[in-house]
Amino acid sequence: MSKLNTDILYLISKELQNDKKTLFSLLLVNRNFCEIIVPILWKNPWKPLNYPYKIDKLLIKVIFSHLSKESRNKLKNLDLPINSYKKPFFNYINFCKHLDLNNLNAIDRIIYTIDENFKIKFEIYDLFINENTKFTHLYIPQQSGIPIHLFPEAKRCFSEIKFLSCSTVINSNILVWLTETCKSINELEIIVEEHNNNYIHITKLIDSLKNLVTVYFLKNYPKYSTFPNYHNLPNYSNYPNFSNYSNYPNYSNYLNYSNYPSYSYYPTYSTYINYSHYSNYSNHLKYNDGIYRILENSLAKHASTIKYIKLTKPPITRFLSFFVNLKKLELVDETETHTMKWDCLQNFSLPHLQIIEVSNIPINVLISLIENASESLIEIKTDCVSHDVIDNRRIIQIIYNKCPNLKYLKLLFRNPNILELKKLLINCQYLRGLFILVDLNEDFYWENVFIILAESSPNNLFRFKFNISQILNELELTQLFFDKWKDRAPMLLQFKDCYNNSLEDFKWI
Template sequence: MEKLNLDCFVIIFNELRDKKSLHSCLLVNKEWCHLIVPILWKNFFYYEEIEEDKTIFYNTILSLLSSSTKQILNDNDIKLPLTKFLKPPLFNYISFCKFPKYDIVNGIISMILKNNNNHDKRYLLEQEIYKSFIIQCKNIKELYWKTSQPLPLFPGASTCFSQLHKLNINLDYVNSNSLQEMAKYCKSLNELSVRNPKDSTGLISLIDAQKNLKEIFLYSIKFRERTYEKLSNTLSRKVNLLKLELSNIIIIPPSFLKSLINLTTIYIFFNEVDEQDDDIKKIKEFQRCLAISEFPNLQFLSIYWLLSFKELAKLIEKTNENLLHLDIYNTHRNVKNTGMLIISIANNCPKIKTLRTYIEPKDFIYVKSLLLNCKYLEVVKFDSLYAFINLNDNILGDELLNILAEFSPKFLTNITISAIWKYSIDGFIRLFESYKERNLRHFNLCKNYDYDITEDHKVIIKKYIDEGIIRNSTCTFY
């Protein structure tokens, strides 16, 4: 029973994120102290509120460096703070910590060396800090790797990194040889994130070594002129991947997508595209591969920047009615087949809950079947692709408002529509009156340059907010 009680306390203490409450519990008795100290140190990074806390933390870490490490630093004229303890520390605090991110190590270095930019001293101090963590931290689960230090070569690396589940690498710092070394004993990753990837032997070896990789994220700061043929071939072998995210990465050849039939989540972002022939050609090839790929288990799909919705519509036809969330952002202004996408969703996504896409007035006719067939919709956002439309003072948006008022499913309580189409006061009233029995959690308009709603529109929205029919809207703040 005593053991059970302690286990219960551990669960409770792990749920507490309030440092003051944990500190109070720390003083109850010795047993509680031994339970709480590891939790406080493991979660220290959640509590970095004031500089004094950081300084105490940094000094404690430095005080726990080995005598040999302190001697190496002293021999190289690196003076550590004169931290004195009346008694030896009760715990090996470093062993409780999560493996430190780059900014923590850099903070310790800056505290000691201040404005001294001597590269050799900074490198040596960084090396000794990482060595101390690697020796004393056992079986860490997460590593954010943003240093040129060869972490897998340090003593204790095989024990420290063998149980890694989540690895985030910045290849502007980490070289191929270090990745190859890491691949020797890091084989249990569930999640791998790579910033600024390269078609390197080390990265390929690391990915190939993984037995249970479920999620992979590849990010580039800008759209880079690189090919990733080896990386593409390697990913095609990871048929059990569930989640794929590509940001400013065009994998060549993109046909690797056809192999990843078990994906449940796809995020693709091309937010640094120059509208030049070469970039456009690559994105067209990528879209063609989307059209011929099949993801029968796909539930979440987000895409940023497309030239056409035709290929996307074909992809959705093969999702086996499992798609729950579809987000499309900042699409190319001359994108085609917006209506085809709405039809495909209406016919193939009966379980969908969230839809954010672009349509034009000619597509309003398809929204009715979308709302009738997709009865679990909770969130819709219909934006316009164009910054300016010659409306000739016509009110185009009322057709959309009327469809929403008459056919919205009962779960649809979050609506955002483009301000560019213009709406009558009566159109607003009809929509809001249709929600009297269930209420709108959110009602918003996408602002498009000079197009805006009138003060009369704001008054109507405010009226329905005051009546509790609309809970939240940013429209009244425009």
Template structure:
């Protein structure tokens, strides 16, 4: 009984540490029990970390060792015999049975390429490369490897189908058992329609769907429509490059309406062509990224999201954003809004007003602004009214001659921040001077210590500078108990997500 308890506790501990793959490898060597418990966790998703070409070669070798005698005989009958050594034997564990995330693009990459991100180097052993020149041999080997993954002994929760994939995975014996428990599915619109139609008859429990629409693919893929409609509890939907043909978009949106009761998370990269968003009354998280500035925005008019808790937008016209915020019912706890201010005119004051009038329960705010100092009074009102705010990220685009008054903003932050607000992240191109932020630290005394992130690419704070004045200042106030933890980045910000990655 005590042994069972210890194993159960170890399992819970390993589950918490599962993302620490470096440490996990050492656990394998502790004893037999630890090895048996860690191997299934490590092999759930071998593609979760970036693998070197050498690692991919070894992984392919391990996969190949799982081939049955029947599969080996099939390969040998085709003249593919030098893949096997005289000491051929099955691995100690059936590693493939532990896989839960099946990425068919990754699997094809192991077979055909050394680097699935773009290299054309074969990873298969040099002595057998010539066998892959012949298309028939490629197909035979691929066929036998696919049977290793799709069978009665495996059960996947995530499936990603590669671009232009045309292998009938749903027709492989054991596919119904293997794929019926899928919870997450990703594919592209150029995938063979019959494959998606076949999966729609097997997979009914998909909760998370990612669908990539290629701009060059103008044909309607009715398979994805059938797959969407077949689901019983579709909860999370991501639509990428979602701007091809209005008829295709309209069909997808209509199929999503049928899941209005269950969809809680939606991410889109184009304005909708129908008013389907109005039907998704249970949305709790909405992410909108407009790739095309000439979107038709009529379907955003009078759009209400009463239960929305998380709103993330990128390059969404400010009037649409204001309308979205005003049509929530006070449940928003996170707002993440980004503009690059290259082309569009954005009324930042109206956005801030909409936030403090409608989002009193706000806890997290990522806010990008131009360098207009007129936002500071409105921002102070936001700090006073949003008393639950605990994390603030500011991206100030002050790249012209009219500099932003960081000193005034820091005074407002020190004076009016609610007691819950202890996490700050700042990004600017020209950046504030040391005197401004030193005053911010000084005025923060008698408050709980803050966690601070700063990102800029200004030469004054060059990382290779000998004096490192900003680090020295932060370290000084860390010793005084004003700062709990800080991180400073000097690389140019490419996207707002680069900055939110700071912990």
């Protein structure tokens, strides 16, 4: 295959990087295809995994196949056909750009019953942290049993990471090391826990960043909250001293903490969090509010560079009002009762805001955000935003009066307001994609909707999605839509059965 064709194949494969089925099928073509596609598939091997964490057996087997023969022999008793694996054709792990320590902790639980499992775990970590790997994304859980920053190649592996996800209770030594080493982070995910928050070193990390663009400011640990409690994992302090593993390559030289600078000059949890003050629930809430206030003030220092923020809890301060350059705002109420008070987000201006995504947010807050976003909004996505017919009419009117440049819209439409849809289509001439949500508990006048869409849609609008598939049984209605759409650009039409709280509904656009 010529160099030109290889380059073209690489570009095509990158476009298909989210289409795993197609990429897997291309692996069977020839070696050239494999050499191009394998690095794409292994860039983030953890991505296809579903939460709560249950690491894929096939992925485990491939990782284990990179281990030494001695270690694989010790894993024979696991329910994994390790011995059936020959040495891999590729060193797949070298292609990883995302290191998710949550998954490595899950592997630790699998091998916990094996003799010398601690030694095997170090060997697994060594597969990822060595002179042949370099990461762009790092995910650190609440507790990470292995001190990754003490591996000899850690600085080289992580010094250029762009994305960091970390809990606010991770080890102080790791946070100090991240602050000193990782200067290229522009995307930060902070998961604020209920207790033991290491806010001093988290704020130092935030303050050290020079080009912070994206922030996910999350309550608790949403991805891993249902994963077995990490406090139930083995207490590594009870293991023999690392130096006992001196037969394992070089580890005795760098895994003995006594060889490293003392971090004792950094305050311990007990010196800056006196838990006796938080013995009752009200004091606990005040403590948590104080943590959020500190972190929000720290993030506000980056107001000139941050372009995207996601919040899963109402802010304590009005720090968002400082983000005059903010382009995307995502608000998600993940509580079961959805009773959080989001009114604090009303009545301040985000003049350059282009994208709003909300889920379980009060309708009055959403209306206020749209009203105060000038005319810069190009995308509005809503999920589970409960409101009556009057508020539904109000938000539709606000959108078509305040958002002339809108390109993508996902919104609930109620029957009495169908005529407002026509006005929206006429006023929003740049609209390209429309996701119509309907209340599944009420009848919907589909015939009127299809006629309005066919007759009033702007020229650029040809992508439609609906959160109900039963309409497909009404062949006369769908045929009516197709007949009236004739002589226009081909449409992309999709139906689905329910709301999707993932806010990923526009991947089809």
